[in-house]
Structure formats: structure tokens, C-alpha cells
Amino acid sequence: MPHPLRLNPDRLFPSDPATRDVARRLYAEIKDLPIVSPHGHTDPSWFAENQNWANPAELLITPDHYVFRMLFSQGVALEDLGVPRADGGPVEADPRKIWRLFAERYHLFRGTPSRMWHDWVYSEVFGIDVRLSAETADHYYDIIDAALKTEAFKPRALFERYNIEVIATTESPLDPLEHHAAIKASGWTGKVVTAYRPDPVLDPDFEGFHDNLVQFGAITGEDVSTWEGYLAAHRKRRAYFASYGATSTDHGHPTAFTANLSQADAAALYQKVATGPVSAKEAELFRGQMLTEMARMSVADGLTMQIHPGSSRNHNEVVFQKFGRDKGADIPTQTNYVADLKPLLDAFGSHPGLTIILFTLDETSYSRELAPLAGHYPALRLGPPWWFHDSPEGMRRFREQITETAGFYNTVGFNDDTRAFLSIPARHDVARRMDCCWLAQLVVEHRIEEDEAHELARALTYDLVKAAYKL
Template identity: 65%
Template sequence: MISANSRPSANSTLTLHPDRLFPSDPTVRAIAQRLYQHIKDLPIVSPHGHTDPRWFGDNTNFDNATSLLLLPDHYVFRMLYSQGISLESLGIRRRDGVVVEQDYRKIFRIFASHYYLFRGTPSRIWLDSVFHDVFGLTDTLSADTADHYYDSINAQLVKPEFAPRALLDRFNIEVIATTEGALNDLRHHAKLKGSGYEQRVITTFRPDDVVDADRADFAANIAKLGELTGEDTYSWPGYLAALRKRRAFFREHGATATDHGHPTAITADLPANEAAALFQRCLTGESSLAETELFRGQMLTEMAGMSLEDGMTMQIHPGAHRNHNAVIFERFGPDKGADIPSPTEFVSNLKPLLQKYGNEAGLNIILFTLDETTYARELAPLAGHYPALKLGPAWWFHDSPEGMLRFRHQVTETAGFYNTVGFNDDTRAFLSIPARHDVARRIDCRFLASLVAEHRLTEEEAMQVAYDLTYGLVKKAYQLA
């Protein structure tokens, strides 16, 4: 009898079925196949992500399989940690300088011997696609094949065709956006000037570091903002002027969008004197938690106004309880797999912003959520009414075949397809980007095929929608045309 966690043998073949993720019903599957053939080779547009701009600026080959595939990917080590495997043993650096595992081969072996943990998860789909399509591996990853994988991947990574810019070409990535804080000097994007890649690798303005007054470094960041811009950032008008200057600086490096990772969707529209007084309380550290939350809400409205001025698309990503595991945060810092979705309310929280700017057809705000209960009840009706609003795709924990289907089923009847913005991968895992986009394309074709089979769309209409969901809507939403 085979145990639940038995490992595949070394001769277990790694295959990717051509009809993976398509419906089991043969009639609907055939429609999905035809739709997929129509869009599968379209260029990838990746308008929001967290790949390291240094990779593209320096264009230096990646070091090894572990540092590329495992260490940046919190999907991987959060699963391993959940099974009692310490982050130290996976080579995750500690804040206190305590020595962690540095043998990358040993770390890869730990990962390989526990690869069965990823059965049924989107990570397994993405990783198998990377192993098979990018590196040409044909045996399933296991403890028995760990060294073969590690050596084969490393041998390929040193080749010229695996340099980051060469991979952009190989993956048919037309545009990829990184995400940087407001104080970032964008030096790696500056290196791209004149390379031919400066319009393909662009930045995104994320001002959380200078609008979140709960941060321990908030006051220091405001001072730095003043130094960078020459504005008096201790005054409310000077602070706002400094933010406009930083937005302009980011636009010079290709930015077409901003990103806001707030805990909630609260917005506010305070009179200028009240906003100025609140800002002063935040600066001096005299503000309460409720006041810092109100300040974040005020700044979302201010940023919406600035987007209306300069044309940048605004992305709002609320609803993540960041660093839920205090022990992990204290030892290793943020982004270590301990962020958890939390309930998020949009209708009342967004009303101040929407009353001021929601009717502006020239403003483009994209809403994301980790709270799927809001899709049909709140988000689809809001985006189905306000000209300024669009819905971002299934995000983060819901960036999965089932999550994508739930999204389409719950929002389409109220918001339609054209109040959504296609797909974005939101990842640090560069090599998985083609796999993630392929999953989205397959799921969209699956959903559209069901509408065709039910005679709710013609196949010709479904072809057009498939194209728009894959390519047209994302370029329009992020102004990349």
C-alpha cells in the first residue's frame, strides 16, 4: 500500500497534459481548446509584480537553483514551514545575524524531499511548468532526483540564453513592471536607459513607506522625502508637493501605475486644515491607531486626485493582515509567508473617495481583494457602476485555478468582462511568470467555453473576449498601448 506522502520514484515521468485545466466534458473541452489556440501565444504583459529590477539592470546570470527558485518564493517556504521545517534550514536570513543553512544543495534537497506537499496547489502547477518547459527536465522532482535537478538547472543558468534580458525575450514578455517604494532611487531602472529594455522593464510607484504613519520609520522617511525633493515635508502643502515630484520621477522611469497596500479600504476626504492637523499628529507620533488609519484613508483620496492629474493608474490592494506570526517577523522580517487574508469592507469605506472622484472617466482605479465574499456583493456592483473603477484579477491566495473560476463566476454577471483588467502575476518568481499567465489563459478559456456551450456567447464573441482578457484589457488599464 502506498502511503499518502510517498515519494515518486526516480523514473516517475514529468509530463504536462496538453488539456490540463480544461473541462472534462468533451464538447466544452473542444471549445476551450479552440479558444486557447487563439490566444496562447500572445505576448505576456505583466503590469504588477515584485521581480528585482537589479536582475534586468545588471543582466547578470542567476547564481543557482536555490537562490533563484526557492529563497524569493514565500509560497514555497510557507508550505514547508507549515510542516515543521525551520526557515533557518531553508537558508532564510535572520535579522539577528544567527547563522542559517548556507549549503544551497542541501536546501534544495530538503525542498525536493518534501515536494509532495505541493500536490494540488498552484505552486505545483507553476513549478512543474518551470522544470519542464524552462529547463527541459523530464523526471518528477523527488529526493531521488534532487541532485540531478540541482546540477542540471545550475548548468543551464550560466548560459547566455538564461541571462535575465534573454529570458524576457524567450518568455515573450512585452512589458514587466516592478514595484518600488517612494524613496527608491531607481538606479537599476536607470541602467536600462538606452538598452532597448527601458520601455519593457518599468517601475511602479508604491508610497506606503511615506503614507503609513504606523511604521517605526515614518518620520525618518518623511525627512528623507524632503531631502530628495527639496520640499518642506513637515508642512502639509510641502508634503503633497514632494509626493507629486516623486510620482514625476517614477514616470520618468516608465511608471504608469501606483500601488497601495493598505490594511483596509478606508478612504477619507477631510478639509485641508483637518488633514494638515492630522498629518502633524502623525509626524510627532501623537496619533492614535484610529488616526493613522484615517490618515492612510485620506492619502488614498489624495493619491486618487494626483492620478487624475498625472494619468497614472491607481491600484488598491487592501485586506492582508501582514506579519501575522510575530515570532517569524521578529526573527526574519516581513514577507516570510505569514501574511493572512482578512475580511474587507468596500462599499462604505470607499465612499468618500468615490463621492469625490468616482465619476471621473479619466481616472482608472483598480481594486483587488483577498476577501472573496465581496466579489458579488460589493466589488462587482461598484465596478459595474462607477466609471473610475475596475476590478483586478484573483489575487495572491486566490491566484489559482479555482480562485480564478470563482472570480469569473461571481463578478461577470454584474460587472461584465470589460470592467476587469485581465491578469497580472504579482510575483517575485521570475521563471514562473509564463506558467502563471498560461494558467490564467486556460481558465479564462474554460470559463468562456462554458458560456459558448450554453449558447450565452457565440464562439466568435468568446474569441474576442479571450483576446481582450489576455492582452487588450491589461494594456488599456495600465496605459501600455
């Protein structure tokens, strides 16, 4: 007999009855607010083309690095999960086999957010009422596979069912945004906007950087052989992105390092960067200078900046050689915001019209650096717990460690940051529940009053994200 699968309506709420009662009341008021998803990685072609997804494995396992890294850590070969090899060599192609492999090992995810997100999808989206296991693998596969072939499970239908008010995707400056154009042209009313992620034409260490620069010149019609032309290209492309709804830029640098060179020195550095290989130090200096340039452009065009630093990407050389980048081997590193951001902040941190949202993978920076910085600089806001920390305990630590110094109003609500479209409501729901838990604790400990908690619950769910991202 398989175990039942039931989502408890009190899930994530504390066991203490008094606190749980407050959490329930707070949650009841905000649970049905529309989803505002200002930062994510869904594929705009889904909404442009509105095709059915192919099968359960291709949708729920093979692209999910949370899932395949955990299976890999416990001895499962990535090939057996259908993860494509860099050399195009054979990998498992039978989605049912991949699904069974996952189902047999579903216990490995106990206590992880992946488990919660998946259970939500199985129960709420597909209506399954037994727990996933080796025993129920085929039952699951059959139900999900059949559903995925229906109209109700096409991307636009789910977008509407999920009550998504707006979702942002993330594109390279080299992306023609044809999917966004197609969405616009289609007459569909779902709001899907882009965001400007310039790393491919800004980070000298990015694969194909020099080729990317050539394309960047071509796509913008600017002479990117000069510093002025290169900056003009960014300005033009940002405006183009804005015309497809972009209200933000995003920057995924290895560190939070910024610089504020004279324009002459910056131009000289760009000459080196644009024409040949540069040292690690020069690459870092250029990335740092460009964060300051991006802030300068944001002051002018109003795009909100997002900085996502501190990941040691593709840490596993064996996996990188065999499967390429982004295969669940990105490991956080220590990040120093205090010294690294000073040049940018001295230049633009006190600018009232600018919004820079800081993220971290290094939780030690919450109380030591990020909350004091955001609690002082008008331009700074704190992004929600990111990636590994997008989890109940991660959210709890975030609120516990930043609220007393930065307050609530220097934060910006939740980001799902995901390409796993099916679980987007589950992710927002975890954030809503955990915020209600934290507010309920403040209420029962008489640190705020319940009327204030209701106002805050709505702000954390809806108002702050709309304001910070101008959505």
C-alpha cells in the same frame, strides 16, 4: 524508476469533450500573445546588471514565500531553507541541501498552484522530464545549476525568450530608480517600467516612517514639514516615476478605508502624523485621506491607481521576531469596500478619466461588493484574483462571481504580482487557460457565441490590461 514529468497540452481544461474543444480553440488563438505584466515585484537590478542567478535554491526556494510557508507548515525550520535570520545568525548555506529538503517534500504541493508553476519551469525552461522527488533531487539540482550559469539563462535572455512586451516593478518613492536608469541607458530594448508605491512615506505605521519623511523631503527638495509641501513632494516624485515609465501607483493598506477631510483638517492631521506617534485611528484616517489625495493626483497626472487591501501582515510573532517581515505569515482579513470606499468614490468615483483597480483577499466581496461597485462607478475596475487566489479555483470563482454583475469589460486582465521571474509565463498561462475554460463554458451553455468568446479571450489576455494600465 522516477515518474515522468509531462505537461499535458490540455492541462486545466475541463474533461467534458465539447467544452474542452471550445477551450482548445480559444486558447490556440491567444496562447502566444506577448506577456503584459503591469504589476509585479521582480528586481530591476536583474535587468540592469544582467548577471546570472547564483543557484537553484537561491532562485527557486529561499525567496518564494509560497514555497517556504508550506514547508514551514509541515514542520520544516525556516533556517534549514536558508531564510536569513533578522539577527544575522547562521542558517543553512548549502543550496544543494536546501534543494533536497524541498524535493523530498514536493508531494506537499499537490493541488497547489506552486506545483503547477514549478513543473512548468522544470519542464519548459529546463527541459527536465522526470518528476521532482527525493530520488531525482540531485538530477534536478545539477541540470538547473548548470543551466543557470549559461548566457541563455541570464535575465535579459529569459525576458526575450518569455516574449514579455512590458513588465512593471514596484518601488518606494525613496528609491532613486538607478536600476531603471541603467536599463534605459543600456540600450537594451526590453521594456521594464516602475510603479509608485508610496506606503513607506504614507503609512504612519510603516517601519521608519519619520526617517522616510526626512528622506522624502531630501529626494524631492520639498518642505515636507507642511501638508502642501508633502503633497508637492508626492506630485514631483510621481512625475519622476512617470519619467521611468510608471503608469500606475499601488497602495497596500490594511483596509479599504478612505476619507475626504477638508484640506484644513487634512493639514492638521498631517502635522500630527509628521511630528510624532499617532493613535491607530489617526494612522488609519491618514492612510484613508491619502488614498483620496492619490486619486486627486491621478485625475491630474493620469496614473492608474491600484488598491490592495486586507492583509494582516506578519501574523506570526515568533517568525516576525526571528526572521522579520514578509515570511509567509500574512493572513487575509474581512474587507468592507462599500462603506470604506464611499468618501473616495463620492469625490472621484464618477470621474471618467480616472482608473482605480480594486483587489481583494476576501472572496466574499466579489459578488456582494466589488462587482456591484465596478458595475456602477466609471472609475472602478476589478483586478484579477490576487495572491492566495491566483490559482485555478480562485480564477474560476472570480469569473463565476463577478461576470454576471460587472461583465468582462470592468476587469483588467491578469497580474502575476510576483518576484519569481522564472515562472511568470506559467502564471500567465494558468490565467489564459482558466479564462478560456470559463468562456468555453459560456459558449457550450449558449450564453455567448463563439465569435464573442474569441474576442473576449483576446481582451482578457491583452487588450484590457493595456487599456487599464495605459501600457
